[in-house]
């Protein structure tokens with residue numbers, strides 16, 4: 290890295306704030322719907338005109354907007370993510386903003402002491418976090434379905450720490466016979482249950498309140514999912530969770546770990562290395578050799594890695610099939 294790159298890196302805080310603000314005030318949604326110029330946007334969204342012009346031009350410089358004549362339009366690849374519907378990323382953008390607001394606070398204390406001041410979310414903050422997770426899950430869950438051959442033959446799924454059911458919803462829409470049990474902490478389980486009241490999915494996605502370290506898991510699962518859960522645990526607890534999850538599989542059932550990618554030495558993959566800091570001393574980003582070792586120690590075989598952009602991977606393992614029954618042979 291040279292000093293020009295360092296200079297730009299230090300200004301890296303500014304770009305994301307422009308994006309999250311543009312999402313918050315509705316600029317990105319408006320530009321996903323139709324091309325517009327700054328005066329049209331300022332009038333429609335009741336914003337200051339010169340300020341709107343600067344924000345829109347910075348979004349353009351960052352590559353989010355394309356110029357169409359004298360108007361701007363959200364890049365085609367991003368449009369569905371800012372329109373209402375299952376791909377809407379707006380709650381995740383709000384989550385990213387909330388994370389940025391509190392990310393630096395306490396970082397120096399943590400570096401000096403290894404300790405972190407209380408950071409438990411509850412109430413509105415937990416609801417916003419869960420909505421953000423659900424929106425991000427929509428980016429990855431379809432890729433998990435694809436990696437598992439459309440979930441063919443999978444009917445019983447246990448989603449440990451499955452939030453408000455981001456993966457469960459996508460899995461159910463991919464496979465009509467599938468039922469999902471989502472084990473979550475009480476407050477999130479209630480949010481998930483409430484979000485499905487009166488819907489057809491309410492009959493197929495069952496939230497149970499519990500602690501995945503201690504609660505008994507329903508047995509005989511075709512698939513157990515640990516999505517973005519191992520990184521919130523220390524290594525020993527994460528490995529124990531893999532062990533318990535594997536024990537609830539039916540013969541031939543599969544364990545799916547979805548988490549942030551990081552390289553073996555944890556010093557090349559920037560997103561993975563930064564996410565490890567995000568977890569402070571509570572959790573970590575785990576490497577492929579670590580995850581594979583935990584799955585193997587839990588008795589799983591046929592291990593496989595599939596990359597899930599953005600920034601994630603899927604590590605799969607399979608429980609042994611039923612041993613052949615020789616009791617009736619002569």
Ligand SMILES: C[S@@+](CC[C@H](N)C(=O)[O-])C[C@H]1O[C@@H](n2cnc3c(N)ncnc32)[C@H](O)[C@@H]1O
Pocket residue numbers: 422423425426449450451452453455456472473474477499500501502515516517518521
């Ligand atoms: C980072 S979120 C991931 C949510 C979802 N799996 C996803 O990938 O979108 C981690 C989830 O684990 C849940 N969780 C944390 N500790 C738990 C525990 N001890 N037992 C059950 N759920 C837990 C949290 O409530 C949260 O919803």
